[in-house]
Amino acid sequence: MNDNWKKIQADIGYGAQSLAVYAQNPFKSRGRLFPEPESPTRTPFQRDRDRIIHSSAFRRLKHKTQVFVYHEGDHFRTRLTHTIEVSQIARSLARALRLDEDLAECLALAHDLGHTPFGHEGEDVMHECMAPYGGFDHNAQSLRVVTHLEHRYAEFDGLNLAWETLEGLVKHNGPLVDDAGAPLGKFKDGELPFAIREYQRQQDLMLGTWPSGEAQAAAIADDIAYDAHDLDDGLRAGLFAIDDMREVPFLADILAEVDHKYPGLEETRRIHEIVRRSITRMVEDVIQEGVLNISELDPQNVEDVRTAGKCLVxxxxxxxxxxxxxxxxxxxxVYRHEDVLSVRRLVARVVRDLFARLLAEPNLMPAPWDRGLDSLDDTSKARRVCDYIAGMTDRYAIEEHRRLFDDTPDLG
Incomplete structure (x- = not known):
């Protein structure tokens, strides 16, 4: 980092003195897999954030859905709007806990880059299709996107993000292996996803430790945003009524608070008041719990956070x-509502059909996906097909199905 720029950053209040000792200091990054000159105007994490925003995968989030598919209306969340909401919450948490906001934002912006079209149904079907070839995991696919699949720079594949960004992206929910190197969590009965194993051979991401506090903030921000916007979208879609929420004490309490303060409030405003109060309560809870955990541990550096043995944020x-x-x-x-399930069954067929056809005839993929197929073994061909489909938007997947089949389901 240029010394003059460090002084400018310090003068405007950014830098080590504005961060807690346990935060990830951007001036102490472990660097990038492919060394590059430092930016004279941005920290490594600010630079990573910008690379993510300008990536093709980030733009495609606009037409990838969460629970509902794209035709159901402009007011429902997409992966992009969800990502922006997660980013806002992650920054708020980082600011309150004196963590690096740019790294937290960076991880929030990148966390869904590996998602397939059609939400979790697409991911489930892709994992089913890829089971003989190492499976599929959207978090690992996000790593694959930013380290391999983005082809923008002259000197390397991927975005060449800082070590701290890649580490947080891979293990934002906690360690992936135990002290002996055995997989943990949802991977404990098998092996780590292909993309993680492949990249780990190039750069050690310390898979056995917790990630930085910034990554933990991004992870919990994802949960908060998910709960809030699925309540919002579910209500607006008519999948349940406001009064149905009374069966959940947390929501019943918020509903009572809103109705007491604003009796007779019109439904759209009532919904918004419920959703925003849900977010506020969860955010404030995380901040209070984070302050308590940090006070008890008294970490003196970011490595103390990584070796704390538990989540602090x-x-x-x-x-x-x-x-x-x-x-x-x-x-x-919502997720098991028949209206949602009926669409999920249709889109599952779209993904399943595409995978089977393209695996059998990979030359049907457009350039550059059809290049060098003769040199690939069966597993590598399957991974190529998987990468192609996983990168599709909902619309493009339907268009590709229509190009290759005569019986594309009508989602309208």
């Missing part, structure tokens, strides 16, 4: 229980 025990009830409600009322 997350919900309190009471909010963990409340949030689980919210998720149970959403599962029953």
């Amino acid at each position: 997350g919900f309190s025990p009471s909010m963990i229980a409340a949030e689980k009830e919210v998720k149970r409600f959403l599962f029953a009322r």
Whole structure:
């Protein structure tokens, strides 16, 4: 980092003196896989944020959906609007806890880059299709996007992001392996996803430790945004009524608060008041819990955060229980609603058909995906097809199905 620029940053209040000792200091980054000259005007994490925003994968989030598909209306969330909401919450948490806001924002912006079209249904089907070839995981695919699939720069594939960004992207939910190197969590009965294993051979991301506080802030921000916007979208779609939320104590309390303060409020404003209060309560809970955890641990540097043995930035025990009830409600009322399931069955068929056809005839993929196929083994061909489909937007997947098949389902 240029010394003059460091002074400018310090003069405007940015730098080590404005961060807590346990924050990830941008001036102490471990660097990039491919060395580059430092930017004279941006920290490494500001630079990473900009690279992510300007990437092709980020733009495609506009036409990838969460629960609802694109035709259902402009007011429902897409992966892009969700990502922006996560970014806002992550920055708020980082600011309150004196963490590096740019790194937290960077991780929030990148966290969904690897998602398939059609939300979690697309991911489930892709994992099913890729089961003989190492499976599919959207978080690992996000790593693959930013380290391999983006082809923008003359000197390297991917975005060549800082080590701290890649580390946080891969393990924002916690360690991936134990002290002996055995996979943990959802991977404990198998092996780590292909993309993570492949990249780990190039650069050690310390898979056995917790990530930085900034990554933890981005992860919990994702949960907060998900719960809030699925409540909002579910209500607006008519999948459940406002009064149905009374069965969840956390939501019932908020509903009572809104109705007491604003009796007779019109429904759209009532919904917004409920949703924004949900976000506020969760955010404030994370901040309070984070302050408590940090005070108890008294970390003196970011490595103390990584080796703390637990998450420091997350919900309190009471909010963990409340949030689980919210998720149970959403599962029953939204994710398993017949209107949603009927669409999920149709889009599952689209992804399944595309994978089977393109695996059998990979030359049907457009350039550059059809290049060098003769040199690939079966697993590598399957991964090529997987990468191609995973990068599709909802619309493009439907268009490709229509190009290759005569019986594309009508989602309208």
